[in-house]
Each structure stands twice: as structure tokens, then as C-alpha cells.
Amino acid sequence: MxxxxxxxxxxxxxxxxxxxxxxxxxxxxxxxxxxxxxxxxxxxxxxxxxxxxxxxxxxxxxxxxxxxxxxxxxxxxxxxxxxxxxxxxxxxxxxxxxxEKAQLDKPKSVEPSTSYDIPRSDSGLWKILTSERDYQVCQIRVPDVAKPMAAIYSDREYYSYLRTVREQNQAIALAERLSDKGHAARITQNSKGWTLWVLEAEAMLRT
Missing domain, CATH: 3.30.200 (Phosphorylase Kinase; domain 1)
Known part of the structure; x- marks a missing residue:
């Protein structure tokens, strides 16, 4: 034990x-x-x-x-x-x-004509970003990594690119595994599927 x-x-x-x-x-x-x-x-x-x-x-x-x-x-x-x-x-x-308790308000609609319940994290460590207005694509630098990293900026925090998968449930499963280890994550959608981004607490924007 x-x-x-x-x-x-x-x-x-x-x-x-x-x-x-x-x-x-x-x-x-x-x-x-x-x-x-x-x-x-x-x-x-x-x-x-x-x-x-x-x-x-x-x-x-x-x-x-x-x-x-x-x-x-x-x-x-x-x-x-x-x-x-x-x-x-x-x-x-x-x-x-x-x-900080998890938000209990109703989720946004992905499209004006479509409304559904967006999956939410019980731990509050991962979140699906439903609109491009919720984040900004950028590049960051982190300690001990020589090359700049693809990232997004959301809620005043930087998240580095981890992986793109085809299905939403695959992205959620990965996010849950990360949250079990104490890592915060964000999920975005694009033409190739669903992309997972991981919080980089010590990141700096590449200038």
C-alpha cells in the first residue's frame, strides 16, 4: 500500500x-x-x-x-x-x-443553428474550446527545450501542442489521462480532427 x-x-x-x-x-x-x-x-x-x-x-x-x-x-x-x-x-x-469551482453555466453552441451539451471535465483541468475566439495560435519557448513550440494562448495561459486525433472521444480520453496526472489541457477542433494542448506554466511567447 x-x-x-x-x-x-x-x-x-x-x-x-x-x-x-x-x-x-x-x-x-x-x-x-x-x-x-x-x-x-x-x-x-x-x-x-x-x-x-x-x-x-x-x-x-x-x-x-x-x-x-x-x-x-x-x-x-x-x-x-x-x-x-x-x-x-x-x-x-x-x-x-x-x-475555484467548476463553472455551472450552460455551454456555448458550436454553431448558431446547433446546440448540444459540450462534454466537461469533472476535475476542471481540461476544457473544449468551442470557438476560435476562445484562443490564439502562437509559438512559445519553454525551459530546457531548444526549439520553439506550437501553442495556443487561452485564459491568459499557454498550452503547447500535444496531438491531433480524429474523434472527440479520443481527445477527451487523452485529456482525462493528463488530468489524472495533474496536467491541465485544452481541446480544439479543426479540419483534421480534435487537437490536444497541454498547459506550459513556464512558457514565454516567442518574439
Whole structure:
């Protein structure tokens, strides 16, 4: 049975191992969005035992993730680490966070003559963008990636291109898998099918 484990001293030196937890199981946390004081933006986050941790960074190398976590703990932060297929995700405790609840208003119509219920995410981490007015296509740069990446800009956040699939249910299934790992995503439609975009918290617009 998995449990929340503090980082041990032999893996990465830290003055307070209890302030950095490794979450081995998806059942140990819940993905969500939060709002924090002094910021109008909502943040991707996880909930661990009624405590909110905002997304900080995705690190491919586990040892490097532990080193970064140790530095964060040393400066006074409380950190959680989740495991994903792409690497380790670092999250920072937000003492004054408030969870943003999922919107309950009626969805937009894709076309003026057509109205149907647009699928929604239970976690709030993924969303189908029904109109081109909901996003802007662009290119971004992210740390540790040399080449610029195709992306969209939506809700004041950047999402990098991941994959295009033919069916909407395929895109939703992929988005659900990402949200299970704590990743926020957006889905758009084009002539080739449905495109999945993944949140890049540290992205900068390519100029």
C-alpha cells in the first residue's frame, strides 16, 4: 500500500524532510484549480489532505527534481512531488489558496443553428474550446527545450501542442489521462480532427 513519503536524506539533502512529500499514488491527491491573493489568474493545483499545492515545474529527471525540491524547502517552501509519464511534477504549498469551482453555466453552441451539451471535465483541468475566439495560435519557448513550440494562448495561459486525433472521444480520453496526472489541457477542433494542448506554466511567447 502506497503512502505519502518525505524525501529521505540520502536522496537529497534538506533541512526539513517532512516539508517535502512524494505522492506515489493518484489516490493521494486531487487535481483542481485555485486562486491566490495578489493574482487574478487561476493556478493548476492539487489537494493533499485539505492543503493546496500550486504547479511549479515538470522535471524529467527524478534526481534533479529532488535537488530542486531541496532548494525550495531550504528557502522555506513546503513541496509535494507527483510522478507522471513525462517526469516528476513539483507543487508548492499555497497557505491562502481558495479552490475555484467548476463553472455551472450552460455551454456555448458550436454553431448558431446547433446546440448540444459540450462534454466537461469533472476535475476542471481540461476544457473544449468551442470557438476560435476562445484562443490564439502562437509559438512559445519553454525551459530546457531548444526549439520553439506550437501553442495556443487561452485564459491568459499557454498550452503547447500535444496531438491531433480524429474523434472527440479520443481527445477527451487523452485529456482525462493528463488530468489524472495533474496536467491541465485544452481541446480544439479543426479540419483534421480534435487537437490536444497541454498547459506550459513556464512558457514565454516567442518574439
Amino acid at each position: 502506497s503512502s505519502v513519503r518525505p524525501i529521505s536524506a540520502d536522496l537529497a539533502p534538506t533541512p526539513d524532510p517532512a516539508r517535502c512529500k512524494i505522492l506515489d499514488s493518484r489516490s493521494q491527491y486531487r487535481a483542481c484549480h485555485i486562486c491566490v491573493p495578489d493574482s487574478d489568474e487561476r493556478l493548476a493545483a492539487i489537494v493533499v489532505a485539505d492543503r493546496y499545492y500550486s504547479f511549479f515545474r515538470l522535471v524529467q529527471d527524478s534526481q534533479k527534481a529532488l535537488q530542486i525540491a531541496a532548494k525550495l524547502v531550504y528557502r522555506g517552501d513546503e513541496v509535494a512531488i507527483t510522478r507522471t509519464m513525462k517526469g516528476d511534477v513539483l507543487w508548492i504549498y499555497e497557505a491562502d489558496a481558495q479552490e
